Amino acid sequence: MRRGRSRYQREAIKVSEAQARIHPYVRAGQTETISLHESHGRYLAEDIYANEHLPHFRRSGMDGFAIRSEDTQGASREQPVLLEVQETVPCGSVPNLPVTSGKATRIMTGAAVPDGADAVIMIEMTTSIEKDGKNYIAISREIEAGQNILPIGDEVTKGTLLLQKGQKINPGVAALLATFGYAKVKVYQQPKVAIFATGSELLDVDEALVPGRIRNSNGHMLAHLLLSAGAKPILHTKLPDNVKQAKKAIIRAFDEADLVISTGGVSVGDYDILVDIFEQWDGQMLFNKVAMRPGSPTTVGVYRDQFLFSLSGNPGACFVGFELFVRPTLWGMQGKSNLELPTFTATLLEDFSKPSPFERYVRGVTSYQDGKVYVKPAGVEKSSVTLTIKDADCLIIIPSGGRGASAGDLVKAISLKE
Numbered sequence: 001m002r003r004g005r006s007r008y009q010r011e012a013i014k015v016s017e018a019q020a021r022i023h024p025y026v027r028a029g030q031t032e033t034i035s036l037h038e039s040h041g042r043y044l045a046e047d048i049y050a051n052e053h054l055p056h057f058r059r060s061g062m063d064g065f066a067i068r069s070e071d072t073q074g075a076s077r078e079q080p081v082l083l084e085v086q087e088t089v090p091c092g093s094v095p096n097l098p099v100t101s102g103k104a105t106r107i108m109t110g111a112a113v114p115d116g117a118d119a120v121i122m123i124e125m126t127t128s129i130e131k132d133g134k135n136y137i138a139i140s141r142e143i144e145a146g147q148n149i150l151p152i153g154d155e156v157t158k159g160t161l162l163l164q165k166g167q168k169i170n171p172g173v174a175a176l177l178a179t180f181g182y183a184k185v186k187v188y189q190q191p192k193v194a195i196f197a198t199g200s201e202l203l204d205v206d207e208a209l210v211p212g213r214i215r216n217s218n219g220h221m222l223a224h225l226l227l228s229a230g231a232k233p234i235l236h237t238k239l240p241d242n243v244k245q246a247k248k249a250i251i252r253a254f255d256e257a258d259l260v261i262s263t264g265g266v267s268v269g270d271y272d273i274l275v276d277i278f279e280q281w282d283g284q285m286l287f288n289k290v291a292m293r294p295g296s297p298t299t300v301g302v303y304r305d306q307f308l309f310s311l312s313g314n315p316g317a318c319f320v321g322f323e324l325f326v327r328p329t330l331w332g333m334q335g336k337s338n339l340e341l342p343t344f345t346a347t348l349l350e351d352f353s354k355p356s357p358f359e360r361y362v363r364g365v366t367s368y369q370d371g372k373v374y375v376k377p378a379g380v381e382k383s384s385v386t387l388t389i390k391d392a393d394c395l396i397i398i399p400s401g402g403r404g405a406s407a408g409d410l411v412k413a414i415s416l417k418e
């Protein structure tokens with residue numbers, strides 16, 4: 001195996017610089033039109049405008065009676081006003097009669113308010129009276145014009161920009177799309193992502209343990225991370241530490257996938273084959289060392305116009321590398337314009353006395369108490385630890401330097417919550 005100088009001497013760049021090197025190559029992918037009911041979590045590929053007013057007819061906000069407010073002038077407990085109930089409008093029907101002076105129309109919440117009426121009085125504020133075979137209501141207070149009526153366009157006026165291209169479809173977005181009749185929506189295609197776990201020590205999940213070997217957990221973790229990011233994982237079988245074989249498989253994967261991820265083999269070890277692949281291929285390497293822990297040997301390249309993210313083999317480092325670099329790339333490929341990771345400031349609950357020459361991205365847990373936000377490490381902070389990944393809802397950023405951080409310190413954290 002060839003040993004070049006670059007294997008050992010690498011330039012560590014800041015996380016922000018690494019992200020800045022990635023971003024110019026991020027392109028929104030192809031689009032497709034799918035039905036609304038299967039669009040959860042997808043990203044809109046078009047701006048959506050209101051094609052109607054919302055509501056598009058005057059609606060009652062309460063169960064009650066549509067009336068003319070001027071008819072209630074002077075009404076009091078001592079001198080109630082009597083109005084004749086002329087018809088009932090259930091939801092979904094339209095009134096047959098306008099409301100004229102002295103008349104009222106019984107109406108349900110959400111039903112169309114008849115012409116002539118300018119207020120709806122709640123049923124509880126009226127008394128029903130039957131007289132000479134006719135139904136009346138007695139009203140013993142003055143009612144203001146406009147009460148309990150939703151005017152046309154009250155919520156949204158026709159032509160308003162409702163949703164922007166790149167918006168993720170959440171339940172509220174689905175409600176809006178349904179309201180405005182979008183049975184089909186144009187969305188970005190889900191990026192297809194090939195996953196390769198490298199390492200001759202790796203066993204498949206269903207293989208029995210043997211001395212010196214471990215199961216490929218990163219491959220499955222990455223598949224789930226990809227699903228959570230809206231991508232379609234293609235989980236390949238594990239690759240042994242053989243440069244030729246691995247290179248062939250990875251290059252071939254660019255034909256079937258929009259993006260390729262590998263895990264393992266990026267550090268300075270004798271069998272860290274990704275280093276050799278990056279030296280030999282006809283792609284471009286954007287960086288091969290990041291000033292961060294875990295995941296400092298993370299290497300990213302571009303082959304033609306597709307990314308190869310080569311994440312560390314250590315499970316904690318693989319996870320952090322995905323969150324810092326792959327997730328925002330997948331956002332961009334699905335049309336999101338802001339690729340910045342969401343951060344917040346919190347109070348550290350425990351001392352973190354593990355100094356590092358590089359900034360640390362500690363798998364953390366967020367909690368809330370008395371209106372304050374707290375974070376603490378999810379458990380033992382080691383790159384090789386798998387146990388704590390499942391609990392992490394944030395990455396606590398511990399500045400580089402000799403001190404670590406103390407309980408009570410204000411720290412910045414990246415939110416991993418949706």
Ligand SMILES: Nc1nc2c(c(=O)[nH]1)N[C@H]1C(S)=C(S)[C@@H](COP(=O)(O)OP(=O)(O)OC[C@H]3O[C@@H](n4cnc5c(N)ncnc54)[C@H](O)[C@@H]3O)O[C@H]1N2
Pocket residue numbers: 197198199201202214215216217218219263264265266267268269272294295296297311312313314315317383384
């Ligand atoms: N002399 C040095 N040694 C190391 C350095 C260094 O700078 N100088 N960096 C360390 C750091 S930091 C990290 S992180 C690791 C990165 O290692 P690699 O990315 O090359 O990964 P491997 O060597 O293949 O494996 C590391 C570790 O992770 C386990 N592993 C690998 N793949 C999987 C998988 N799919 N599922 C579960 N676990 C996996 C593997 O067995 C190793 O234990 O290098 C340090 N060394």
Ligand code: MOO
Pocket residue numbers: 292293294295296297312314316317383384
């Ligand atoms: O950068 Mo490594 O992931 O700390 O162990």
Ligand SMILES: [Mg+2]
Pocket residue numbers: 264265266267268269271272313
């Ligand atoms: Mg290694």
